[in-house]
Amino acid sequence: MAKSLKAWITILLLVASGTLYAQQQVTGTISDENNDPIPFTNVLIKGTQQGTTSDVNGKYSILAEEEQVLVFSYIGYSTVEVPVGKQSIINVQLKAEIGSLQEVVVIGYGEVKKQDLTGSVAVLDTEELTRFPVANLGSAMQGRLSGVQVVNASEPGANPQILVRGFGTIFGDPNPLVVIDGLQTGVGALANIDPNSIESLQVLKDASAAAIYGSRAANGVIIITTKKGREDSFEVNYSSEIGVQMAANRFDLMNTEEYADYTSKLYVNSSTGLVQRRPPAWTQNPDVLAVSTDWQNEIFSPALMQNHNLNFSGGGKGSTYYMGFGYLNQQGVVPQTGFERYNFQINSQIKRNKFTAGQSLNLFYRDKPQSELTGNASRIYEVAPQIPVSDPDNLNGLGAPLPSRTGGNNMANPLAFQFRETETKTYGVLGNVYAEYEFVKGLSLRSDLNIDLSSVSFQRLRTPVDQSQAAITRNDTEILLRNFTNTQLNSETILRYNRMISDHSFNIMVGYTSIHTITKGVIASADNLEPGTRVPQTGLNQLGSAEYREERLLSQLARVNYNYQSRYLFTASIRRDGSSNFGKNHRWGIFPSFSAGWQLGDEAFMAPLDWLSTLKIRAGYGELGRTLGSFIATMNSDIRYPWPTGMFNGTAPLTVPNEDLRWETVKQYNLGIDMGFFDEKLRVNVDLYSRQSEDMIIRIPVPQYTGIIDQPWFNFGSMVNKGIEVELSYNHQASKNFNQQFKFNITLNRNELLELDNTQDTLVANGTLTTIGQPVAVHYGWLTNGINPQNGSMRFRDLDGDGLITGNDRVVLGSPHPDAFFGFTWSANIRNFDVSLFLQGVLGNQIMNESLQQLGSTHRDRNRLRSVLDNAWDRENNPEGTWPIISLRDENNNDRISERYIENGDYIRVRNAQVGYVLPDGLFKGAVKRVRLYASVINLLTITGYSGLDPDLNNNGDVFSLGRDTFRYPPMRSYNFGVQASF
Amino acid sequence: MNTSINSTYKKAQSLFIQLGLIVKKAFLLLIMLFTISSCSEDFLEWVPVNAVTAENYYQNEVQMQKALNAAYSAMGNRGMYGWWLPVVRIIRSDNTSTSEAQMVQHSIFTVNDTDRYLFNRNNGDGMWNSIYIGILRCNLILIRTNELNVPNPQTRNLILGQARFLRALYNYHLVTYWNRAPLMLEQNYNAIDVPLSDALTFYSAIENDLKIIIDNEMLPWTYDGSAGRERGRASMGSAFSLLGKIYLFQGKYAESAAAFDRVVSSNVYSLIPVNNIFSLAGDNGPESVFEIQFSNANAGPNPFFDDGVNAAETTLRNQTLAPNQYNGWENAWPTQSLVDAFEPGDLRRAAFIVVPGENFPTRTEPFAGTDRNRGPYAIKKGMGSGFSTGTPNGTGEENFPVIRYADVLLMYAEALIRANTDLNKAADLIDLVRARAFGFANINLLRDEELGINQYAQAKSINLFEALKHERRVELCFEGHRYTDLQRWGDAASNPILRDRGWTAENAFYPISREDIDLSSLIDNE
Incomplete structure (x- = not known):
C-alpha cells in the first residue's frame, strides 16, 4: 500500500512538472564550416538522457524547455552547447577540431584519436626529425621509439636494419612493412624520401594495430604520411645543413718495422724437419724497410655532407598544396662512396562539396657509388705497409707489390681500386592518387591508387687493379650494366562509416585491396676490354640476360572501432589475404585481431587523484602472417652439357619442392598502460608483449648427400619474443625563458626458440647454433684451453672426452640478441638558445669479433694488429703469450670460432649533441618569421668495452650473421652546421 | 492527421530520391574502382611464371633428355672433372708433386677435424657435393621415366641405361675415394638421414646397375x-x-x-x-x-660456376696444371720418379711430359724449367687445347678420358x-x-x-x-x-713417396664432410 502510494505521488509530480515548465519544439540545421549539412549529429539535452540525431540533411527537431541547454556533438568536431531560451530555430555550425587533430594517430586505412587508441603504436616526434636532420628516415628512429631497434649502416645511402620487437623470423626479411601515404612498400623506400617532407611517422607494433595489414605486417608496420598544406595560408621553409664526416675509429695495425718482425717469425717458425724457411728478402732490405705506409690514413679522408630543403605550402578555399624540394649529398670517408639524392614532393588536395580528390607524389633521383674496398674492407687493413703509396717501380705507382718488396703478401695497393667504378642510379616515383566521396556525413567511399615505380641502372666497370699487368693483357676487366624497373601498383577501395549515437561512437571500415608487382630487367656484360678503354673486344665474352618477376596479393579487410564515451574502447579487425607466392592449396590466409582499452582515469572514482591526469589500460591480441619474398624455384634449367654436335640444355632439381608450404603465422599479445601525471608533464607508457611466430617458413639445411643444391623450405617450429617497453617523458617549464624536456625509452626483449621441427632440434649454420630454449642463432664454437707449450698452437677443450677435438666439443659462446636497447634525449631552451643531447645504446649482447679473428690471426702473411706481436706465443721470447705462435703452419685451425673472439657488445653512444640559436625577432622585418642556427656533432662519443671498430652492427637482416663483426664500412663522426628559416 | 502522413510520405520520398542518387553515384564509383582493382580471385589464378617447378617437369621425352643432360653435366662440374678431380687425384699419387699449401688445401694424407670442412658445401673442392648432385639427377630419371612420358621402349631403355651407368660411375668414385659413404638409390633418394654404407654394399649396387644395363641390352655399342x-x-x-x-x-x-x-x-x-x-x-x-x-664454344665469363649462363663448359684443369712460365698455376708437376720410369724410346715421355728446352702446347717460347725448387718438368698430357689466364680463366676443352x-x-x-x-x-x-x-x-x-x-x-x-x-x-x-x-x-704403404708425404691406412681415404656429419644423426665422426 505504501509502495503504490509513493508511485502515485511520483507520477503526479511528473505530470505537475510537465504542466509547470512548457516544452517547445526546437528545430534547426547542423552544418560544418562549409555550410555542408552534418547528418547523424547527436543533439542532447544537457544533463538528461533525452536527445535525437540530425537527418541526412542535417536537420533535427527536439522538444526542449527554455532553460535547458542543447549539446551538439559529432566525432572530429568540437562540441557546441546552445541554451534554448525563446528560440524555436537553432542552426548550428560545428568546427573541425584542429587541436585534437595533432593527437590523431594514423593506424592504417584511417586514423584514430590518440586517446581512443587500443593498440600499441609508437609515434615519432616529427619535431625531432626537423631538429636532428638525418639522411635516412630509418636512422631517425634509432633510439627514439621503444620496441623499435634500429641498427645503423654507416655507409652513405645504405639502409639501416629495423627490428620491431625482436627478430621475428629465421629465414626471410625481418624488416617491417613501410606504408607511405597508403603505399605499401619496404624499408628500402626509406632512403628515397626526404625526411623534411614527413608529417608523421608511427610504428604499429602489436598485432592488434598491425593486423589490418595482415600478411605483410608480421614484422610491424611503419606508417608515414607526408606534409600537406593548410587552407588560407602560405608558408615557405628553408633548411640547410653542411657537415664534415671523419672515420670515427680505426685499427691499430703494424708498421713496416713491426710487420718485418712478424713476417720473419711467420716464415722461420713454419720450418719443418724437411724444409728450412728463411725470412723473406725484403725484411733485410733497408730500402724497403724505409717505407712505412699507414693505409688507413691514406684511404680514409674527411668527407663533406650537405642537405638542403626548400618547401612551399598553403592553400585557398577548398584546396591545399605542399611543394618541397630536397637535395642531399653525402660523401663517404672511403673514396668513391657516397650518396646523392634529389627529392621533389608535390602534395595537393581539392575539396568540393562532398567530393575530395588529391595526390601525393615523391619524385626522386638517387645515385649511390660504391667502392670495392667496402665490399672487402680487409683490403684496407691487410695490405703490406712497406708498399709506397705510389710505387716508382710499378706502372702508375699502383698494383700488386713487386716481388722485391714482399714475401707472400701480394695484396694490391688499395688506392688502385679507384679504377673500379660501381654505381647505382635510381629514378622513381612514390605516389598516391585518391578520390573520396562522402554520401552523407560519416559515410564515405574512398579509392586510392598507389604506385611505387623505380628504374634502376647499375653499372660496374672493372679495370685491372694491377695496372702493370693491364699494360700487357686485358686481364680482369669487365663492364657490366644492369637496368631494371620495379612497378608496384596497389589499389584500394575503402568504405567508411562513422557514427555517434549519443555516447556510442562507431567507426566502421570495409575495404578491398590488391597489389601487383612486376620486375623487368636486362643485364649485359662484357669482359676483356681493350687496354685503357671501355671498349669490349668484339665477339668475345659478351653476355646478356633478361629477368622477369611478378607477384600478386589480394586482400579483403574490415575493422570496427567502438567506444562508449571515449572511456571503454574496442577495436576488432579482420583481413583475408591471398598471395601468388604460394601453391593453390594454401594461397589464402585469415588474420583477425581484437583489442580493448579502458580510460580508467576518466572514471569518477579516479577524480580525487589530482596528480594523475590520465590513466589508460590497453590489451589486445592479433594474428599476422608472413609469406615468402617470391615463389620458390625448384628446378634449374640453366644447366648445359657440350655434346659433340653442340651445347645442350639440361634441367635438374635445385631443391625439394614443397607443395604444402603455407603462411607463417605470428600471434601477438599486448598489454599496455598509459599514464600522465601533473597535467601531462610526466608521461609514462608501458607495454608488455609476447610475439610468437608459428609454422615458421624455414630452410632446413640438408646433408650434401641428398644432392639438393638449395636448402628446401618447410613450415616448422615456433619462436617467441617477449618483452617490456617503457617510455618516459618529462616537461619541465622552469620559467618563461627556460624549459627542458627529458625523454627516455627502453625495451627489454628476450628471443627464444620453442620448437624447431620433428626431425631435429638443432640447426647449426655459419658458426651459430639454433636450438630449443635458446635465442635463435647464438654464437657456437670451441673453448680454448691455453697454448700448447710444445708447439705454440691453441689447445681446445675436449668436452665429450673422446680424445679428439671435434664438432661435438662446441658450446654456446654467447647471444647476439641484446637484452635491452634504449634511448635518452635531453633538450632545453634558454631564451633564444636551445641545447640537446641524444644518447642511445644496447645492452647484453655478444659480438663474434671476426675482424679480430682475421686481423689477429697469426698464420698468414698479411698485415696484422699490432697486439699480435705482444700476445703471440714464442718459445724463447714470450712463453707466456696467450695467442698462437706466429707461423704459416696451422694444422690445428687455431683461428676457429672460440670464446677468444666473443666480446660483450654493450654500448652507450652520444649519437647527437646540438646547440641552436634562434635569431631575435627584431633582427628581421616583414616576411621572415623565424631563423634558427645550430651546430651539432653526430656520433660524438661511444662508451663500450668492445674492441672492434663499431658495436652498432648491421647484418642486413640475416639472422645467421647477427652479431658477427665482419669488416664493415668504418663508423663516421660528423660535425655539422645548419640553418632553418621560415617565411 | 492526414497532413502529418502526407508530410511523412513526402519526407520519405525525398529521402528515397536522395538515396537513389547516392546509390547511383556509388555504383558509378564502385564500377570505376573495381575495374582498377580487377575485383576477382582470378587475379591469383595464374601460373607462376617466375620459376620452373618440379610439379610441371618430367612430363615428356624432351624433358627427360634434358634431365639426362643434367646428369652428365655434374660429371663436368668444378668439383669433378671440370677442375678439381684431375688435380687433387694426381697429387695424391707418386707421379706428381705439389706444394705444401696444396697438400693441406686438398686434404692430402692429413685427417683431422678441420679437413672435413674441405668437403663442405661452397667451401671445399666440391667433389663430394657434385657426385651427390649427379646421383640425385640419375635417381630422379630412374624414378620418373615411364611408358607415359617416354612411350618408345627403345628410347626409354636408352635413357634409363645411361642414368644407371652414370649412377654406377658416381658411386664408383665414392667407394674408391671415400670407401664408406651414404648410398643413395631410388628407394631412399629423398631421405635425409642415411647411414654410411661399406665398400661391399657399394660394389654390389654398382654391379647391379651395370648388370641391368647388360642383361637388358639397354645401351648400344656405338x-x-x-x-x-x-x-x-x-x-x-x-x-x-x-x-x-x-x-x-x-x-x-x-x-x-x-x-x-x-x-x-x-x-x-x-x-x-x-x-x-x-x-x-x-x-x-x-x-x-x-x-x-668439354667445349670452349660457349665460354661464359665465369668458368668457376658449375651451372648457369655464367658457367663455361670448359675445363680449368689445364689452367691449374700449366707451368708458371706461361701464367699457369702449376698446382702439380711430374716427379723425377715418374720421368725415370719411362724407358728410352718410349714416345709417351715426350707426349705426356715436357722437359726444359722442349715446346709446350700452344706456346711458342720453349719450356724453361722452373725456378721454384720444383724439379724441371711440367705436365703436357691433355694440355693441347691450351688455357688462358685472367678472365676468362681456363679455356681447356679436351674431353677427359675416364x-x-x-x-x-x-x-x-x-x-x-x-x-x-x-x-x-x-x-x-x-x-x-x-x-x-x-x-x-x-x-x-x-x-x-x-x-x-x-x-x-x-x-x-x-x-x-x-x-x-x-x-x-x-x-x-x-x-x-x-x-x-x-x-x-x-x-700404397710401401711407396716411398707416399710414405714421405705422411700416408697412413687411416688417411688413405677422404674424410666425410664435417657438414654432413653435423646434419645427419646416423653418421658420427669416424
Missing part, C-alpha cells in the same frame, strides 16, 4: 651421332668396362676378365696414335670408352695375371699398348726389338704383375688412376 644418340654417350662398352673394373677392385678376377673380354671382342675399340691420346684429335675417337665432354681402351687392355691383363689363367694373353694385351707407345705397327715388331713386356720384366728381374704396374703407371699418368691403382695393389 652411337650414330643423331639427336639423342650423340657420340660420347655411355655405351655397352662403357658398362662392361666399368663392371670389369669394379670386379678388379673386389678381387673377382675371372669375372673381371670376362667383362673386359666382351669389350675387346666387340671390335668397336682400337688404339690411336700416342700424340692423340687425351687430345682434341682423340675426342670421342676409337680409343674412347667413356669420357667427359675410361679409354688402353686402360681396358691393361685392366684385362691385370685380371688375367691376378687370376693366373692366361699369362700369354696378358702379355699380348700389354704389348698392344707398348707397340703403340714405341711406334710399332704390331706386337711382333715390338718383340723383335726386344721391347715386349716379358723382355722388360726379364731385364728388370721382376714378374709380369710388376711389369704391368709399370706399364699402367706410364700409360695412364695424370689421368687420376695411379693412386687407386696403388691402393688396389696394396702398394
Whole structure:
C-alpha cells in the first residue's frame, strides 16, 4: 500500500512538472564550416538522457524547455552547447577540431584519436626529425621509439636494419612493412624520401594495430604520411645543413718495422724437419724497410655532407598544396662512396562539396657509388705497409707489390681500386592518387591508387687493379650494366562509416585491396676490354640476360572501432589475404585481431587523484602472417652439357619442392598502460608483449648427400619474443625563458626458440647454433684451453672426452640478441638558445669479433694488429703469450670460432649533441618569421668495452650473421652546421 | 492527421530520391574502382611464371633428355672433372708433386677435424657435393621415366641405361675415394638421414646397375651421332668396362676378365696414335670408352660456376696444371720418379711430359724449367687445347678420358695375371699398348726389338704383375688412376713417396664432410 502510494505521488509530480515548465519544439540545421549539412549529429539535452540525431540533411527537431541547454556533438568536431531560451530555430555550425587533430594517430586505412587508441603504436616526434636532420628516415628512429631497434649502416645511402620487437623470423626479411601515404612498400623506400617532407611517422607494433595489414605486417608496420598544406595560408621553409664526416675509429695495425718482425717469425717458425724457411728478402732490405705506409690514413679522408630543403605550402578555399624540394649529398670517408639524392614532393588536395580528390607524389633521383674496398674492407687493413703509396717501380705507382718488396703478401695497393667504378642510379616515383566521396556525413567511399615505380641502372666497370699487368693483357676487366624497373601498383577501395549515437561512437571500415608487382630487367656484360678503354673486344665474352618477376596479393579487410564515451574502447579487425607466392592449396590466409582499452582515469572514482591526469589500460591480441619474398624455384634449367654436335640444355632439381608450404603465422599479445601525471608533464607508457611466430617458413639445411643444391623450405617450429617497453617523458617549464624536456625509452626483449621441427632440434649454420630454449642463432664454437707449450698452437677443450677435438666439443659462446636497447634525449631552451643531447645504446649482447679473428690471426702473411706481436706465443721470447705462435703452419685451425673472439657488445653512444640559436625577432622585418642556427656533432662519443671498430652492427637482416663483426664500412663522426628559416 | 502522413510520405520520398542518387553515384564509383582493382580471385589464378617447378617437369621425352643432360653435366662440374678431380687425384699419387699449401688445401694424407670442412658445401673442392648432385639427377630419371612420358621402349631403355651407368660411375668414385659413404638409390633418394654404407654394399649396387644395363641390352655399342644418340654417350662398352673394373677392385678376377673380354671382342675399340691420346684429335675417337665432354664454344665469363649462363663448359684443369712460365698455376708437376720410369724410346715421355728446352702446347717460347725448387718438368698430357689466364680463366676443352681402351687392355691383363689363367694373353694385351707407345705397327715388331713386356720384366728381374704396374703407371699418368691403382695393389704403404708425404691406412681415404656429419644423426665422426 505504501509502495503504490509513493508511485502515485511520483507520477503526479511528473505530470505537475510537465504542466509547470512548457516544452517547445526546437528545430534547426547542423552544418560544418562549409555550410555542408552534418547528418547523424547527436543533439542532447544537457544533463538528461533525452536527445535525437540530425537527418541526412542535417536537420533535427527536439522538444526542449527554455532553460535547458542543447549539446551538439559529432566525432572530429568540437562540441557546441546552445541554451534554448525563446528560440524555436537553432542552426548550428560545428568546427573541425584542429587541436585534437595533432593527437590523431594514423593506424592504417584511417586514423584514430590518440586517446581512443587500443593498440600499441609508437609515434615519432616529427619535431625531432626537423631538429636532428638525418639522411635516412630509418636512422631517425634509432633510439627514439621503444620496441623499435634500429641498427645503423654507416655507409652513405645504405639502409639501416629495423627490428620491431625482436627478430621475428629465421629465414626471410625481418624488416617491417613501410606504408607511405597508403603505399605499401619496404624499408628500402626509406632512403628515397626526404625526411623534411614527413608529417608523421608511427610504428604499429602489436598485432592488434598491425593486423589490418595482415600478411605483410608480421614484422610491424611503419606508417608515414607526408606534409600537406593548410587552407588560407602560405608558408615557405628553408633548411640547410653542411657537415664534415671523419672515420670515427680505426685499427691499430703494424708498421713496416713491426710487420718485418712478424713476417720473419711467420716464415722461420713454419720450418719443418724437411724444409728450412728463411725470412723473406725484403725484411733485410733497408730500402724497403724505409717505407712505412699507414693505409688507413691514406684511404680514409674527411668527407663533406650537405642537405638542403626548400618547401612551399598553403592553400585557398577548398584546396591545399605542399611543394618541397630536397637535395642531399653525402660523401663517404672511403673514396668513391657516397650518396646523392634529389627529392621533389608535390602534395595537393581539392575539396568540393562532398567530393575530395588529391595526390601525393615523391619524385626522386638517387645515385649511390660504391667502392670495392667496402665490399672487402680487409683490403684496407691487410695490405703490406712497406708498399709506397705510389710505387716508382710499378706502372702508375699502383698494383700488386713487386716481388722485391714482399714475401707472400701480394695484396694490391688499395688506392688502385679507384679504377673500379660501381654505381647505382635510381629514378622513381612514390605516389598516391585518391578520390573520396562522402554520401552523407560519416559515410564515405574512398579509392586510392598507389604506385611505387623505380628504374634502376647499375653499372660496374672493372679495370685491372694491377695496372702493370693491364699494360700487357686485358686481364680482369669487365663492364657490366644492369637496368631494371620495379612497378608496384596497389589499389584500394575503402568504405567508411562513422557514427555517434549519443555516447556510442562507431567507426566502421570495409575495404578491398590488391597489389601487383612486376620486375623487368636486362643485364649485359662484357669482359676483356681493350687496354685503357671501355671498349669490349668484339665477339668475345659478351653476355646478356633478361629477368622477369611478378607477384600478386589480394586482400579483403574490415575493422570496427567502438567506444562508449571515449572511456571503454574496442577495436576488432579482420583481413583475408591471398598471395601468388604460394601453391593453390594454401594461397589464402585469415588474420583477425581484437583489442580493448579502458580510460580508467576518466572514471569518477579516479577524480580525487589530482596528480594523475590520465590513466589508460590497453590489451589486445592479433594474428599476422608472413609469406615468402617470391615463389620458390625448384628446378634449374640453366644447366648445359657440350655434346659433340653442340651445347645442350639440361634441367635438374635445385631443391625439394614443397607443395604444402603455407603462411607463417605470428600471434601477438599486448598489454599496455598509459599514464600522465601533473597535467601531462610526466608521461609514462608501458607495454608488455609476447610475439610468437608459428609454422615458421624455414630452410632446413640438408646433408650434401641428398644432392639438393638449395636448402628446401618447410613450415616448422615456433619462436617467441617477449618483452617490456617503457617510455618516459618529462616537461619541465622552469620559467618563461627556460624549459627542458627529458625523454627516455627502453625495451627489454628476450628471443627464444620453442620448437624447431620433428626431425631435429638443432640447426647449426655459419658458426651459430639454433636450438630449443635458446635465442635463435647464438654464437657456437670451441673453448680454448691455453697454448700448447710444445708447439705454440691453441689447445681446445675436449668436452665429450673422446680424445679428439671435434664438432661435438662446441658450446654456446654467447647471444647476439641484446637484452635491452634504449634511448635518452635531453633538450632545453634558454631564451633564444636551445641545447640537446641524444644518447642511445644496447645492452647484453655478444659480438663474434671476426675482424679480430682475421686481423689477429697469426698464420698468414698479411698485415696484422699490432697486439699480435705482444700476445703471440714464442718459445724463447714470450712463453707466456696467450695467442698462437706466429707461423704459416696451422694444422690445428687455431683461428676457429672460440670464446677468444666473443666480446660483450654493450654500448652507450652520444649519437647527437646540438646547440641552436634562434635569431631575435627584431633582427628581421616583414616576411621572415623565424631563423634558427645550430651546430651539432653526430656520433660524438661511444662508451663500450668492445674492441672492434663499431658495436652498432648491421647484418642486413640475416639472422645467421647477427652479431658477427665482419669488416664493415668504418663508423663516421660528423660535425655539422645548419640553418632553418621560415617565411 | 492526414497532413502529418502526407508530410511523412513526402519526407520519405525525398529521402528515397536522395538515396537513389547516392546509390547511383556509388555504383558509378564502385564500377570505376573495381575495374582498377580487377575485383576477382582470378587475379591469383595464374601460373607462376617466375620459376620452373618440379610439379610441371618430367612430363615428356624432351624433358627427360634434358634431365639426362643434367646428369652428365655434374660429371663436368668444378668439383669433378671440370677442375678439381684431375688435380687433387694426381697429387695424391707418386707421379706428381705439389706444394705444401696444396697438400693441406686438398686434404692430402692429413685427417683431422678441420679437413672435413674441405668437403663442405661452397667451401671445399666440391667433389663430394657434385657426385651427390649427379646421383640425385640419375635417381630422379630412374624414378620418373615411364611408358607415359617416354612411350618408345627403345628410347626409354636408352635413357634409363645411361642414368644407371652414370649412377654406377658416381658411386664408383665414392667407394674408391671415400670407401664408406651414404648410398643413395631410388628407394631412399629423398631421405635425409642415411647411414654410411661399406665398400661391399657399394660394389654390389654398382654391379647391379651395370648388370641391368647388360642383361637388358639397354645401351648400344656405338652411337650414330643423331639427336639423342650423340657420340660420347655411355655405351655397352662403357658398362662392361666399368663392371670389369669394379670386379678388379673386389678381387673377382675371372669375372673381371670376362667383362673386359666382351669389350675387346666387340671390335668397336682400337688404339690411336700416342700424340692423340687425351687430345682434341682423340675426342670421342676409337680409343674412347667413356669420357667427359668439354667445349670452349660457349665460354661464359665465369668458368668457376658449375651451372648457369655464367658457367663455361670448359675445363680449368689445364689452367691449374700449366707451368708458371706461361701464367699457369702449376698446382702439380711430374716427379723425377715418374720421368725415370719411362724407358728410352718410349714416345709417351715426350707426349705426356715436357722437359726444359722442349715446346709446350700452344706456346711458342720453349719450356724453361722452373725456378721454384720444383724439379724441371711440367705436365703436357691433355694440355693441347691450351688455357688462358685472367678472365676468362681456363679455356681447356679436351674431353677427359675416364675410361679409354688402353686402360681396358691393361685392366684385362691385370685380371688375367691376378687370376693366373692366361699369362700369354696378358702379355699380348700389354704389348698392344707398348707397340703403340714405341711406334710399332704390331706386337711382333715390338718383340723383335726386344721391347715386349716379358723382355722388360726379364731385364728388370721382376714378374709380369710388376711389369704391368709399370706399364699402367706410364700409360695412364695424370689421368687420376695411379693412386687407386696403388691402393688396389696394396702398394700404397710401401711407396716411398707416399710414405714421405705422411700416408697412413687411416688417411688413405677422404674424410666425410664435417657438414654432413653435423646434419645427419646416423653418421658420427669416424
